[in-house]
Amino acid sequence: MAELTLKKVETKAPAMNLRRKPRWGEMIIQGLLFFSGFFSILITLGIVYELGKEALLFFQMPGVDLLATVTTTEWKPHVNKFGIWPLLTSTMMTTFIAMLIAIPLGMSVAIYLSEYATPRVRSTLKPILEVLAGIPTIVYGYFALTFMTPILREIFGRDVVQIYNTGSAGLVMGILILPLISSMTEDALSAVPRSLREAAYGVGATKLEVAVQIVVPAALSGIAAAIIVGISRAIGETMIVAVAAGAGPNFTFSPFVGAETITGHIVRISGGDLSYDSIDYNSIFALGLFLFIITLTLNIISQAIVRRFREVYE
């Protein structure tokens, strides 16, 4: 009898422990997580497909060809002229002006918050900056039109600065993007290990030397990502330019005159009465595709730059 019980314990106990048990909760969660990831990829693909399909329809229309679109400087749909440059230059103008504000200010704010500010100052300043990011962009649009434009007209003269102009739209867009860049940059700076800062302080470096020559180079990949996200945001920003930058394509490099950006044009055209197979309707998909390609290219270029220049720690 004693022998029998001994046998039972020896043979059965280990076998029981090792057998695979179904963990239903785990499987459901894993399935849900996979589905979420899969679903977002699916949506992205769907968007690209729709953009590509409609854009293709546009380029197949009589009188439209890709080469003319990317080389000519007149966008006049009613006479079948689809040169993208007037829209592209104003998008580039507003983006450039916005980044002129957002990059230096955003970087300075980030360096101040991460390297200089006491914890108390940081915990007051960060929420205030985040409020800037939370203001609806339509409000920024009217801020540009009714606050920034009058100031520009005061400074440069009423006959120089038009009521609608890319300059004020760009400046205000810079303010909109500043918190985005500063908060991403600050995250990148804070991720640089403390030991690296100590190494520099330990050889008698000043705060500025540590911040600019040690911490910033080490955080370069994060900073570049912040700048690229900022530029992409500026290129895609719509409300501010629709309100303040002016209507009607205008091939110009002056920040003081009205000029429609790609996004501004899409808004104006899609706001009107459009039939689904008109050339105007299809043209805005082609423009959307251009926007998409521009931001995608920026992302790829920035990744290559970062890989080349960043200082890898650990």
Next chain:
Amino acid sequence: MNNNSDHKYVIETHDLDIYYGTFKAVTDVNLQVERNAITAIIGPSGCGKSTLLRAFNRMNELYANSSIRGDVCFNGQDIYAREVDPVEVRYRVGMVFQKPNPFPKSIYENIAWTARIHGYKGKMDEIVESSLHQAALWDEVKDKLHQSGLSLSGGQQQRLCIARAISIQPEVILMDEPASALDPIATLKIEELMQELKKNYTIVIVTHNMQQAARASDYTAMMMLSRDGERSGTVIEFDETTRIFTNPKDKRTEDYVTGRFG
């Protein structure tokens, strides 16, 4: 190499208390660091050894809320005086850390950058070479000066950090457990290097390793938490290393160095 050698001690503390906020981490330390010697600070974990070491070049100030009472004198000058710039203090009193922390720059730049921020100009190649020679690293890295400092092994990285520290010719080098992350061979190299370096520099080293203190140091400060339940560390005995290890006055030191606790 220094113009203050009329002071017998390079670093002296007087009734030094160190606080983190209201917490008193180190209490009432009176210590004299002899010139061109190696002074070891030993004691159990959490007794404030590193905190005390960091007070010698004001590194403790990088932590919020840190403050001191009493004073720390470097060549007779109170380094916590209002008019003293901590950057200048750290220039004269360098530091090597527990975990090797070379800059994520090339081996060459690790030293050149350090020299450059202090206004060294001209023959940078010579400064780099002589610093690496002094840190006994030159032969191992002379063919790859432009590779990242992080491509080196742990022991080499630590010697690079030492080379970096001595490139600007400080008077004192503070070492915070410089070999605790290294294997025994790399540790031995660091210890040999310390013997070489003490001809020109004064070294203060914090170590967990009592054999290391016994082997490598000339003076030893024994730290321990004070017994009054305050959880604050203090130096309970300070003497020549041979005396501390062979004939300690304090029973607690004896227990510690003979391995009875700690």
